[in-house]
Amino acid sequence: MQKKDKPIVEYDPHGHTGNIYWILGEVSAIMRKQHRYTDFNNLRDRVFEAQSYEEALEIIGEEVTLKRKRT
Numbered sequence: 001m002q003k004k005d006k007p008i009v010e011y012d013p014h015g016h017t018g019n020i021y022w023i024l025g026e027v028s029a030i031m032r033k034q035h036r037y038t039d040f041n042n043l044r045d046r047v048f049e050a051q052s053y054e055e056a057l058e059i060i061g062e063e064v065t066l067k068r069k070r071t
Helices: 020-033 037-049 053-060
Strands: 008-011 065-068
Touching: 008 020, 020 037, 020 053, 037 053
Parallel strands: 008 065
Antiparallel strands: none
């Protein structure tokens, strides 16, 4: 089931905003505003278990639309 109108998080994979912890911080703020604390904790745990940066981004992409900034 695809969620409509997911929030957008812009990041630069070559800059500090490409850091997975920075991206998670942005997602945390979004999900806190939605009072989805448990959902975020589950997402964070899955991201920490990811085997690669790309896999972590895929998991995060389930909740938000990740948009790469052009550099």
